[in-house]
Amino acid sequence: MSNTVYIEYNFEIAPLQPTSDILIAELGAIGFESFVEHETGIQAYIQKEDWQADMLKEVGILTNPDFSISYGFKEIEQENWNATWERNFNPITVDNECEVRAPFHEKSDVTYDIVIEPKMSFGTGHHETTHMMLQFILAHDFKGKTVLDMGSGTGVLAILAEMRGAMSVDAIDIDNWCYLNAVENVERNNCKQIKVYEGDASLLKDQKYDVIIANINRNILLADIPEYAKCLTKGGQLFLSGFYKEDIPLISKKCSEYGLNFEKNLQKNNWVAVKYVL
Numbered sequence: 001m002s003n004t005v006y007i008e009y010n011f012e013i014a015p016l017q018p019t020s021d022i023l024i025a026e027l028g029a030i031g032f033e034s035f036v037e038h039e040t041g042i043q044a045y046i047q048k049e050d051w052q053a054d055m056l057k058e059v060g061i062l063t064n065p066d067f068s069i070s071y072g073f074k075e076i077e078q079e080n081w082n083a084t085w086e087r088n089f090n091p092i093t094v095d096n097e098c099e100v101r102a103p104f105h106e107k108s109d110v111t112y113d114i115v116i117e118p119k120m121s122f123g124t125g126h127h128e129t130t131h132m133m134l135q136f137i138l139a140h141d142f143k144g145k146t147v148l149d150m151g152s153g154t155g156v157l158a159i160l161a162e163m164r165g166a167m168s169v170d171a172i173d174i175d176n177w178c179y180l181n182a183v184e185n186v187e188r189n190n191c192k193q194i195k196v197y198e199g200d201a202s203l204l205k206d207q208k209y210d211v212i213i214a215n216i217n218r219n220i221l222l223a224d225i226p227e228y229a230k231c232l233t234k235g236g237q238l239f240l241s242g243f244y245k246e247d248i249p250l251i252s253k254k255c256s257e258y259g260l261n262f263e264k265n266l267q268k269n270n271w272v273a274v275k276y277v278l
């Protein structure tokens with residue numbers, strides 16, 4: 001067990017929606033890694049080494065008079081954070097076909113049973129963006145496809161892609177903890193076609209993929225769409241998430257500059273997942 005130290009913020013929020021979604025997006029943009037929603041707000045986590053006492057000055061929603069947000073913070077050891085996760089992690093079912101659960105939950109009768117021990121990584125299916133990406137994977141044919149999962153977190157999307165018949169899956173995450181966690185989850189789900197890498201889009205060279213899935217955030221996607229386009233086979237599919245409905249025009253404009261056409265989007269609360277085709 002690594003002894004990374006985290007800062008845990010507890011935000012009490014009114015009204016809860018859409019405030020917590022906006023707050024999560026703003027905190028994500030300044031380096032917060034993970035979020036746990038509760039009945040009256042959210043807990044947000046950032047590594048102590050990435051934290052500065054005045055960093056919340058950049059979070060615009062905190063000073064917006066339309067919302068009421070109060071907060072406090074404390075330093076915690078990673079082990080405590082895991083305990084929080086485990087208390088909050090209930091199994092989730094996507095479209096009656098796929099269940100994402102922790103090892104300590106009982107298996108239920110679904111076609112795709114995914115076991116994830118999230119530890120510090122994002123990707124249990126609870127977040128709207130993960131949920132919609134899982135829906136996209138369930139709704140599309142992955143048989144025999146070569147797949148890239150960029151920003152793989154726990155590896156949950158890569159795991160479902162393999163279960164749906166992908167021939168090979170490269171899963172890449174910039175974060176060392178996510179990399180290690182995805183390696184564990186790949187093994188835990190007995191996946192054989194997934195290779196996990198630590199890094200970012202600079203790892204992409206001459207590889208070609210039939211499908212690219214990337215649930216990251218607006219700015220990283222905008223920066224990396226040109227790389228994704230280069231790596232897609234003609235007719236290849238790109239599934240993106242990690243941004244809001246309002247960001248679709250900007251993301252679609254960038255995609256169309258690289259020959260990727262908008263096909264459809266899913267929406268959950270204000271979050272979206274979008275399909276583009278080359």
Ligand SMILES: C[S@@+](CC[C@H](N)C(=O)[O-])C[C@H]1O[C@@H](n2cnc3c(N)ncnc32)[C@H](O)[C@@H]1O
Pocket residue numbers: 121122123124125129130133150151152153154155156157172173174175178199200201215216217220242
């Ligand atoms: C929103 S989470 C998505 C995790 C998982 N794919 C899912 O759908 O639940 C985004 C992930 O992208 C990773 N990430 C952030 N910036 C990245 C980058 N430039 N390249 C690759 N991964 C990145 C983060 O470490 C995080 O695990």
